[in-house]
Amino acid sequence: MKVNQRLMLSFDWACLLALLGLAGTGLLAIWSTTVGTGPNSYLGRQMIYLCVALVAFLILLYFDYHLYSDYVILLYLSGVALLALVLLIGRTVHNNKSWINLGGMAFQPSEVVKIVVIVALAKYFSESDRENLELRELVIGGLIVLLPMILVILQGDLGTAITFVPIYAALSFMGGLRRKHIVVFLLAGAIAIPAGWLMLKDYQKSRIQTVFDPSNDPRHVGYQTIQSKIAVGSGRFLGKGFRQGSQGQLGFLPARHTDFVFASWAEERGFAGSAAVLGLFILVALRLLKGAREAKDKVGAMICVGVLALFWFHVTINMGMALGLFPIAGIPLPFVSAGGSSLISSFAAMGICMNIRMRRYVN
Amino acid sequence: MNLQADSNKQLIQQRLNLFYVPIIAVAALLAVRLWQLQIINGAEYTVLAEKNRIRTIQVVAPRGTITDRNGTPLVENRPSYNILLYRESVANIEATAAFVTAKLGVSPEDFSAILGRNKATPLFHPIVIKEDVGIDDISVVESHRQEHPELQLDQEPRRLYRYGAVGAHVVGYVSEVSADELAKGVFPGARVGSLVGKFGVERTYNDKLTGDDGSRVVLVDSLGREVGLVEEVDSIIGDNLQLTLDLDLQTTAESLLEGKVGAIVAMDPRNGEILALASSPSFDPNSFSTRISPEAWNQLVNDPNRPLQNRAIQNAYPPGSVFKVIMAEAGLDEGLVDESTRVYCRGSAFFYNREFHCAAKNGHGFVGIEDAVARSCNIFFYELGRRLGISRIAEHAQALGLGERTGIDLPGERSGVMPSPEWKQRARGAKWYVGETISVSIGQGAVTTTPIQILRAVGCIASGGLLTTPHVLLRAEGGRDESQSRLEKSVAIEPETTNKIRAGMWQSVNNWGTGHGASIPGADICGKTGTVQIIGAEREKELNGNLPALEDHSWFVGFATRDNPEIAVVAFVEHGGKGGIAAAPLAREIFRLHFARKQSPVLITKAAPAGSGDRP
Numbered sequence: 001m002k003v004n005q006r007l008m009l010s011f012d013w014a015c016l017l018a019l020l021g022l023a024g025t026g027l028l029a030i031w032s033t034t035v036g037t038g039p040n041s042y043l044g045r046q047m048i049y050l051c052v053a054l055v056a057f058l059i060l061l062y063f064d065y066h067l068y069s070d071y072v073i074l075l076y077l078s079g080v081a082l083l084a085l086v087l088l089i090g091r092t093v094h095n096n097k098s099w100i101n102l103g104g105m106a107f108q109p110s111e112v113v114k115i116v117v118i119v120a121l122a123k124y125f126s127e128s129d130r131e132n133l134e135l136r137e138l139v140i141g142g143l144i145v146l147l148p149m150i151l152v153i154l155q156g157d158l159g160t161a162i163t164f165v166p167i168y169a170a171l172s173f174m175g176g177l178r179r180k181h182i183v184v185f186l187l188a189g190a191i192a193i194p195a196g197w198l199m200l201k202d203y204q205k206s207r208i209q210t211v212f213d214p215s216n217d218p219r220h221v222g223y224q225t226i227q228s229k230i231a232v233g234s235g236r237f238l239g240k241g242f243r244q245g246s247q248g249q250l251g252f253l254p255a256r257h258t259d260f261v262f263a264s265w266a267e268e269r270g271f272a273g274s275a276a277v278l279g280l281f282i283l284v285a286l287r288l289l290k291g292a293r294e295a296k297d298k299v300g301a302m303i304c305v306g307v308l309a310l311f312w313f314h315v316t317i318n319m320g321m322a323l324g325l326f327p328i329a330g331i332p333l334p335f336v337s338a339g340g341s342s343l344i345s346s347f348a349a350m351g352i353c354m355n356i357r358m359r360r361y362v363n
Numbered sequence: 364m365n366l367q368a369d370s371n372k373q374l375i376q377q378r379l380n381l382f383y384v385p386i387i388a389v390a391a392l393l394a395v396r397l398w399q400l401q402i403i404n405g406a407e408y409t410v411l412a413e414k415n416r417i418r419t420i421q422v423v424a425p426r427g428t429i430t431d432r433n434g435t436p437l438v439e440n441r442p443s444y445n446i447l448l449y450r451e452s453v454a455n456i457e458a459t460a461a462f463v464t465a466k467l468g469v470s471p472e473d474f475s476a477i478l479g480r481n482k483a484t485p486l487f488h489p490i491v492i493k494e495d496v497g498i499d500d501i502s503v504v505e506s507h508r509q510e511h512p513e514l515q516l517d518q519e520p521r522r523l524y525r526y527g528a529v530g531a532h533v534v535g536y537v538s539e540v541s542a543d544e545l546a547k548g549v550f551p552g553a554r555v556g557s558l559v560g561k562f563g564v565e566r567t568y569n570d571k572l573t574g575d576d577g578s579r580v581v582l583v584d585s586l587g588r589e590v591g592l593v594e595e596v597d598s599i600i601g602d603n604l605q606l607t608l609d610l611d612l613q614t615t616a617e618s619l620l621e622g623k624v625g626a627i628v629a630m631d632p633r634n635g636e637i638l639a640l641a642s643s644p645s646f647d648p649n650s651f652s653t654r655i656s657p658e659a660w661n662q663l664v665n666d667p668n669r670p671l672q673n674r675a676i677q678n679a680y681p682p683g684s685v686f687k688v689i690m691a692e693a694g695l696d697e698g699l700v701d702e703s704t705r706v707y708c709r710g711s712a713f714f715y716n717r718e719f720h721c722a723a724k725n726g727h728g729f730v731g732i733e734d735a736v737a738r739s740c741n742i743f744f745y746e747l748g749r750r751l752g753i754s755r756i757a758e759h760a761q762a763l764g765l766g767e768r769t770g771i772d773l774p775g776e777r778s779g780v781m782p783s784p785e786w787k788q789r790a791r792g793a794k795w796y797v798g799e800t801i802s803v804s805i806g807q808g809a810v811t812t813t814p815i816q817i818l819r820a821v822g823c824i825a826s827g828g829l830l831t832t833p834h835v836l837l838r839a840e841g842g843r844d845e846s847q848s849r850l851e852k853s854v855a856i857e858p859e860t861t862n863k864i865r866a867g868m869w870q871s872v873n874n875w876g877t878g879h880g881a882s883i884p885g886a887d888i889c890g891k892t893g894t895v896q897i898i899g900a901e902r903e904k905e906l907n908g909n910l911p912a913l914e915d916h917s918w919f920v921g922f923a924t925r926d927n928p929e930i931a932v933v934a935f936v937e938h939g940g941k942g943g944i945a946a947a948p949l950a951r952e953i954f955r956l957h958f959a960r961k962q963s964p965v966l967i968t969k970a971a972p973a974g975s976g977d978r979p
Contacts, residue, residue, distance in 0.1 A: 131374060174378055227585075230415065233400040233408025246416040251585035271401040275394065282390045289386065293379050301375055308382065316389045323396045 010358045015287040018280045019335055019350055023050055023343070025277055026336035029265045033248045033256045034338075042257055042338050049340035053347035060351030064359065068352075069123050069299050076120040076144070079113040083151040086110075090155065108341035110152045110160045114310060115349045118167055120144055122302030125175035132176030141172060158204060159329040163313055170309035174302055224254045229324040231260075231267040232274070239270030257338040259330060263322040277336070281315050284350075291357035300356035307349045417593060418583045420489075421554075424574025424598035425520035429534060429564060431610040432638075432837055438534055438565075440520040444496050446504055447489035452513035462511055466503045469493055480542075484555050491556055495521060512588055522558075522565075528645035530613050532673040533606065533637070533773065533835050535563020536648035561651070562671070564604065564835060566774045571839050574601035603840040607636035615956050616641035619949045624668055625917075625936035626675035626814045628833075629953050632822030632922060632931040635831030635849065637771070639953065640815075644670040676771055679779035679811035680935065683893030684739045684877075684942070685821070685918045686760075686806025688864060691736055692824050693759035694747045695860040702863075705729045708742040714801045719745050722894075736867025737876035739892060741805050748804025753795060756803060757783035762854050763820035764830055765812055770850065771833040779816055782809035806893060818933040821920045824864055825889070825928040828856040865889055869925050872947075880947030881921055881954070888954050889928075890921025892942035914938040919946035923954050930957050 027046055034042040060068075068075060086100050086109055100107050121144050128137055149164040169185075177185075197205070231247035234240070243249060245267035248256040256264045266274040285308060292304035311334055318333040320326035332342040400408065429438035446467065453459050463469045469477075469492055481490045492514075493500065504514050522537055538561050540553045550559045550569060560569035577598030582591035616627040620643035629639040644666070650659055663671055672678060694700040710726035711718050721727065721741040727734070735743035748756060760766065766781025780786070782803060784795035802808030815833055823830045830852040868889035871878035878890040895916035917939035922931040932950040939945030 129371065131371075170382075173381075174375065176374070176378075227415075229400060230408050230411045232397070233404050234412035236401050236405035236409060246412055246582075250416050250582070250590065252412075252415050266397070266401065271397055274397050274401070278390065278393055278397065282386065285386045285390075289379065289382050292382075293376060298371070298375065301379070305379070305382065312386060312389065316385075316393075319393050320396075323393065323400060325392070325396060 006361065007358050010361060012287055012291070012354055012357055015284060015350075015354060018283045018287070019347070021280050022277065022284070022335035023053075025265060025280075026261060026333075026338065026343075028242075029261050029268075029336065030257045030338045032243050032245070032268055033261075033264045035243065045340070046338050046343070049343045052340065053344040056344055057347040057351040060348055061355050061358070063355075065300065065303070065352055065355045069119055069303070072116065072120045072123050075116045079109070079116040080148055080151065082109045083113055083148055083155075087151060087154055108157075108160075110148075110155070110157060111341040111345040112348070113148050113152075114160070114163060114167070115307075115345055115352070117145055117148055117164065118171075118306030118310065118349070119303055119352070121167065121171045122299050122306050125171055126297070126299040126302045128175060130176070132178050133172060133181075135181065137175070138172060138177075138181060141175070142168065156201075157330065158200070159317075159331045162329070163310055163331070166309040166313040167306050170305050171302055174305050224260075224328055225321075225324050227252045227254065228260055228263040228322050231263040232323060235267040235270040235274070237271045239266070239268045239273055241268060244268060259318065259328075259332060259337060260322055261337045262319055262333050265336070266322070278319070281319075285312050285315075287357075288353055291353050291360075294360045295356050296360050300359075304353045304356055307353050310349070311346070415585075416582055418581055418589075420517075420579045420581060422577035422579055422596075422598045423519050423557075424576045425600045426522065426537070426560075426565075426574060427572040427601035427603040427840065429572075429604045429606060431606055431608045431613070432636075433609065434605065435610050436525055437530060437606070437608075437610065439523045439525060441523040442518055443494070443521040444501055445491045445494040445517045445519050446496055446500060447515045447517045448492045449489045449513045449515060454513070459511065459513060462507070463492060463514070466507070467493055467496075467500055481555065488555070489515070489517070491517075494519075508588065522648070524648045526610070526614070527647045527649060529610075529617050530608060530640075531563070531645045531648050532642040532675070533563055533608060533613075533640050534648060535565035535567075535773075536561055536651035537565050538651045562775075563648075563673075563773060564606065565648075567772045568602075568604055568836065568839065572601040572604065575599040605837045605840075606835050607631075607638065607837045608640070608835060609638045609960075611960065612639035612953060612956060613641065615639070615952060616949075617643070617645065619934075619952055620936075623936050623939065624674070625934070625939065625946075626673075626678075627932065627934045627949055627953065628675045628815055628818050629930060629932045629957070630818055630822060630831075630833055632826045632831065632928050633829070635819075635833045635851070636837065637833055637835045638930065638957075640673075640675050640835065642672065642674040644668050646670040673773065673775065674935070674937075675814045675933075676769075676773055676776040677813070679777050679813050680916055680937075681808070681810060681895045682806040682812045682817055683895035683916065683918055684741075684806055685817055685891050685893035685920045686803075686810065686812075687736060687739065687744050688821050688824060688868070688891050688920070689760050689763055689765065690744050690747055690751075690756065690804055691732060691864050691867065692763070692856060692860055693751055693756055695732065695863055696759070696855070696857055697751060697755060699750045700732050700747060702731070705731055706735070706740075706743040706746045708740050710742075712742050712745060714745055714749055715798050717798055717801075719801055732863055733867040733870060736864065736891065737870035737874060737878075739871070739877045744804045745801050748800050751804075753783055753797075753800040753803065756800070757781055757786075760810075760820075762830075763823055765810075765816055765820055769813075769815050769819050769833050771815060772836055776815075777813055779812045780809055781812075807896065814933045814935045817918070817920050818931055821891070821933075822922060822928070822931040823854055824856060824861060825868075825922045825931060827858060827861045828854045830854050865925050867891075868921065872921065877943045878919065878921065878947050880943045881919060881951040883951060883955055883958070886954060886958055887924035887926065888921055888951070889923065889925050890919055890947065890950065892947055893918030893920075894940075894942045897938070914940050917942040917945035919943070919950045921947075921950055921954070923957075930954065 030046050031043045090100050100109055121141055124141055124144060145164050145168045149161050152161040227247060231253045245264060247253045247267050248264040253260050253263055265277060288304055288308040292301045295301035295304060314331055314334050317326055317329055317331045321328050332339055334346040425440040428436060430436050460474055463474055464471050477490060477492055484490060501516060504516055524534060537558045540550055540557045540559045544550060545553060553559050560566040560572060575598060577596045580594040581589045582593055584590050612629055616639040620627060620641055623643055626642045630637050646663055707729050708721055708727040710724050711720045722739060727738055727740045730740045730743050760781045766779055768776045768778050787793055787795050799808050803810050819833055832850045834849060868891050870876050872882045872888045872890045877892040881888055881890045897913050897915060917936040919942050920933045922928040932953045934946040934949040936945045
């Protein structure tokens with residue numbers, strides 16, 4: 001196949017470098033915190049996931065994004081079907097029945113479905129050519145999001161389910177919201193949050209409560225927040241060095257290579273290392289926003305915004321959690337946390353967005 | 364279409380611009396938070412991280428060992444295992460309690476009592492929940508390390524008293540320091556749970572015997588499991604002590620007292636070294652080397668024979684006729700009696716309008732000082748007492764150390780009472796009656812002495828005036844020779860006085876006197892018996908029977924050889940009957956062994972040492 005010269009020139013190499021930098025950070029942190037855990041190590045698996053993720057990235061980069069945005073209804077329906085299937089035959093990991101076995105590899109379909117939902121909602125909202133979305137469109141768009149979201153909630157994976165909210169919020173904002181609709185949304189939120197609180201499971205409630213008083217229950221939920229803060233804080237300016245982070249190495253830090261990988265990194269690499277990672281995330285976010293601004297059409301811009309919302313929500317919640325600002329939620333740090341589903345879907349989403357940016361001058 | 368698209372495009376750009384707000388806001392928030400945690404509070408979190416991973420474990424130093432005078436080990440240390448509870452690692456105290464109750468056999472009441480006792484102990488300080496555990500408990504704890512990382516095994520050196528009850532009253536015992544002792548600072552350096560010397564040499568020389576505890580600074584993981592060693596400070600064993608005791612003599616003394624209640628002490632009158640000190644009944648100090656169980660303790664404390672009491676130094680008894688040796692010294696040195704003094708004994712005599720009796724109903728006839736000692740004639744000493752008066756008696760007795768502690772290096776010594784008119788006025792608020800002087804003259808009445816006092820006083824007279832401080836410590840390892848610093852007083856005793864008393868005591872043993880029971884042909888043993896009436900003769904008749912508890916106390920005190928006293932022995936048996944029958948033969952066996960040992964230094968007694976292999 002022949003790659004268009006024009007496309008190569010428009011490709012955002014800086015953004016790709018930032019993504020590889022983040023993935024490399026993840027590999028280093030995973031290596032450091034899990035070395036010696038056997039031949040089938042987290043590091044080895046993460047490297048395989050990274051290869052798969054890069055392949056997915058290249059594939060999505062190669063085909064014009066209109067190919068999948070035009071047929072997104074099919075992808076959406078199969079995504080929903082997949083979620084329903086997980087509910088029937090899925091595996092339960094940490095209270096969540098959101099995993100499915102794919103050839104011996106545990107896989108979370110909800111991670112992929114999120115991207116499908118972004119494309120589907122972007123496609124649907126972009127078809128409206130009015131200044132603001134009609135109520136009918138908002139409701140249908142809401143249903144597009146709500147259907148998979150409810151399935152994910154039923155799986156028990158509240159952290160992932162919540163990520164649908166920023167997607168919908170960002171895309172409906174982009175589609176145009178009337179003032180009265182904003183009021184309705186705020187009211188709905190005001191009602192939904194207390195109602196949602198009542199629906200939460202006990203462990204989820206206590207996670208939220210202990211953010212406000214971590215010392216309240218040091219051996220249980222708040223314990224994780226305290227240990228994470230100790231890990232980050234004790235890293236100081238330059239960090240303790242490779243494999244020298246006692247909090248991560250000695251197991252005081254929970255999920256040290258997955259959800260709390262940033263705390264492990266901050267402990268061993270200090271403020272210098274963690275600020276660098278934050279800088280890469282900001283760079284990626286700004287490139288996504290730039291991609292949206294330069295997109296050739298509305299659906300491209302909308303997809304970029306949806307991915308940006310999803311990506312930035314993950315970064316905010318995950319890093320905020322590691323720094324003791326937000327409740328502990330099972331939300332991975334994109335590109336960095338150990339885990340194939342997150343890594344692959346993150347790269348896939350970036351593949352789509354960089355595809356959009358690459359084709360900004362192509363007609 | 365294009366126009367609309369353009370205006371739409373403008374709108375989209377405007378809306379997109381708003382997305383800078385969450386990006387910049389969140390980026391700023393996270394950056395500030397990172398700065399706050401890592402730069403501003405970094406030092407605090409570093410301390411917290413260190414606290415997390417570092418645990419300091421005290422390593423209890425073994426106490427110094429104790430040997431007899433020949434270097435035979437009496438007290439050593441053996442390794443033992445305790446189960447510790449690290450309360451800061453407890454995830455769920457109910458689960459821990461259930462496990463400890465079900466698998467380690469600690470009753471729920473005991474467990475909560477242990478926790479209650481340690482309420483004030485800092486959380487990071489582990490507490491002992493079961494000690495000196497066997498292999499079963501060790502494997503239970505080891506195999507549940509994953510579920511119960513809060514329970515850990517701790518090796519602790521534990522006292523091994525090789526000969527059990529032999530010498531228990533000298534050696535003493537250790538047990539857990541009490542809250543009261545901690546508060547008062549009785550044992551400097553002791554912490555909650557420390558085993559400290561509570562009795563005997565273990566108590567007196569606790570500071571010497573206590574070593575310097577070491578520590579292990581270890582790296583632990585989040586479950587409290589040791590994963591590495593940071594620093595190790597070795598513990599230093601305490602000073603080893605060599606006692607003056609001779610294990611053979613000690614073992615013999617203990618076996619002579621078996622089934623009796625009493626005490627035997629053997630001492631070198633030349634320097635005050637205690638060669639044997641036995642008190643019966645005895646106890647096994649090994650049962651104290653753990654933080655003793657309350658039942659066993661109560662049993663020992665409530666035993667009517669009080670095995671924990673060292674009768675040689677902690678009980679004062681009327682000395683009875685052994686006091687006559689002191690009377691003889693006073694009379695001779697005051698010049699009130701001499702070679703020619705004779706008193707006629709017809710079995711009884713009147714003093715101050717009251718009739719006093721001699722042990723010999725038909726009387727001894729004319730007796731001189733040597734005869735009076737040898738045959739223990741009461742009438743002679745009544746008369747001597749009348750001539751001396753209580754003040755001079757008390758003066759001489761006090762010079763010989765009666766009525767005051769000997770200063771032996773064992774805890775809990777009693778002083779006894781050497782009565783005088785001043786003493787009676789002070790203690791009882793009453794006037795002295797001259798009749799009391801007559802009773803005191805034969806060691807009855809208010810005078811009470813400990814066996815060690817009698818031994819020391821008689822040893823002083825026998826040696827011609829050297830009043831030693833009895834002691835059981837020969838030397839402490841690394842310490843200077845203690846013998847130089849011991850208090851030795853010189854008592855003015857005429858050589859002729861010593862000769863006369865030696866002669867009287869020699870005759871008592873060797874010339875069919877009351878002390879004949881102590882005689883060994885060829886060995887120049889000198890001695891004096893004593894038989895202390897518990898109740899008056901009339902009362903005995905009324906009872907018309909001899910209840911064993913009302914039998915007389917029996918005394919014997921002696922030394923050998925006559926011309927060169929090198930060993931002095933006191934034997935005392937509570938309610939043993941006649942001193943010549945119950946006590947003298949006990950002393951004889953000590954003398955016999957002493958002289959046999961001089962001829963062949965081979966160990967004669969085969970005291971079976973307690974094995975060290977019966978516990979893990």
